[in-house]
Amino acid sequence: MGPASAIPVVNSMLSPAHPFSRIRRVALLFVLLAVPPAVFTSVASIPSPAVHPRSTDIIHRPTSQPYTGDLSAFEDPKRDKNLQVNKVMDLLGIHTGSAVADIGAGSGWFSVRAARRVGSSGRVYAVDINRSYLDYIRDRAQKEKLPNIRTILGKSDDPRLHPNSVDAVLLMKTYHEVAQPIVLLRHVRAAMRAGARLGIIDRNGRGDDHGVNRDVVIGEVERAGFVSVADYGFVKPDGADYFLIFRP
Numbered sequence: 483m484g485p486a487s488a489i490p491v492v493n494s495m496l497s498p499a500h501p502f503s504r505i506r507r508v509a510l511l512f513v514l515l516a517v518p519p520a521v522f523t524s525v526a527s528i529p530s531p532a533v534h535p536r537s538t539d540i541i542h543r544p545t546s547q548p549y550t551g552d553l554s555a556f557e558d559p560k561r562d563k564n565l566q567v568n569k570v571m572d573l574l575g576i577h578t579g580s581a582v583a584d585i586g587a588g589s590g591w592f593s594v595r596a597a598r599r600v601g602s603s604g605r606v607y608a609v610d611i612n613r614s615y616l617d618y619i620r621d622r623a624q625k626e627k628l629p630n631i632r633t634i635l636g637k638s639d640d641p642r643l644h645p646n647s648v649d650a651v652l653l654m655k656t657y658h659e660v661a662q663p664i665v666l667l668r669h670v671r672a673a674m675r676a677g678a679r680l681g682i683i684d685r686n687g688r689g690d691d692h693g694v695n696r697d698v699v700i701g702e703v704e705r706a707g708f709v710s711v712a713d714y715g716f717v718k719p720d721g722a723d724y725f726l727i728f729r730p
Contacts, residue, residue, distance in 0.1 A: 533640075533672055539664040541702065544690035548611065548659045553589035553618060561591065565654075565683070565717050571599055573712070573727060574650040574679045579603040583648045583673070585641050585666075586610060586656025590619035590631070596652075597628040607643060609636040639665040643673035654683045658694045667706035671730045680708060680728040683717050696724045703728050 549555075561567075576582055580600045584593045587608035597606045608619045608631055616633040623631040636642050639662045651670055653660075660666050670680065682703070687693020700710055708728035717725045 533665070533668045539662070539668065539705070541662060541664060543698070544688060545661050545694075546658045546690055546692045549588070550612065553615065556589040556591045562595075564719065567592065567595055569716065570652070570681065570683070570725060571596065571650075573714070573725075574652065574681050575677075576600065576650050580649045581605045581607070581647060581675075583607045583609060583641065583643055583651045583670075585636070585651060585653045585670070586659065587619060587633075588615055590615075590622050592652060592654055593619060593631055594622065594626055594628055597623070597631050600630065602630060604630055606631045607634050607641075607648065608632070609634045609641045609643070611636055611638055638662070640669045641666065641673070643669070645672050646675055647673050649675055649678050650681070651678070652681045652683070654681075655685075655692075657682050657684045657699060658687060658689060658692055663699075663702050664706045667703060667708065671707050674730045678730060679711070680730070682726045682728075683723060685718070685723045693722075696726065699726060 574582075576596060576599050578599075578601045581604060582596045582600060584590075584596060584606060587593050587610045590608055593606050593608040597604075600606060606628075608616065610616055610619075610633075613635055616635060619631065619633050623629070634642050638660070651674065657663060667680075674680070680703070682699060684696075684699065685693040686695050688695075689698075696713065700713075703726070704710060708730055710726070711729050712727040714725040714727075715721050715723075717723045
């Protein structure tokens, strides 16, 4: 190109030729930086904190196959009275504004009750590995006008909860279906805030008969880093079921 050749002026959006465009772009950048990351990301897509299982975390005992049947099985009208669910929530410290995880949520039976308890300032994470159950819970939450319920598609050994995000966790009639409970519970522990409580409701059994003995559960939960707080038997009149509470 010779000395007489003119260099073309490119009308870039950031050039002085477009001062107002530049201002708009800078303003947009500040707006984007100010928006919380949660606005752009669904709950289920955020990975949980890295938890590296130890060889001693792996268990080798019978477990039950996860339930895949009709969800109406969870909706027995006597269940509220038998389980004394309000007493369960009291003992787990669930109140207005609490963040609660319902792991193995099934039909959302507990999730909707917890959602009413925590109110609009609280949140309930309904976690399950069955996508169709989560679809059911979303529809149920909409019909029952409970926008504070969030569904999470978990994994068999990871509920995929945010770190330091929950005040109470309940596994209700779910523990006997968890193939590697210690690994799962290490993830749960990482998601629990200071002072949070973990509750487990199950029945005594061999592991492969939809129950697991309370002493086995206590031993495994303690191996995951929890401390046993209480052991109750009021959740079923015949005494076959138990309600255990732990702190991280």
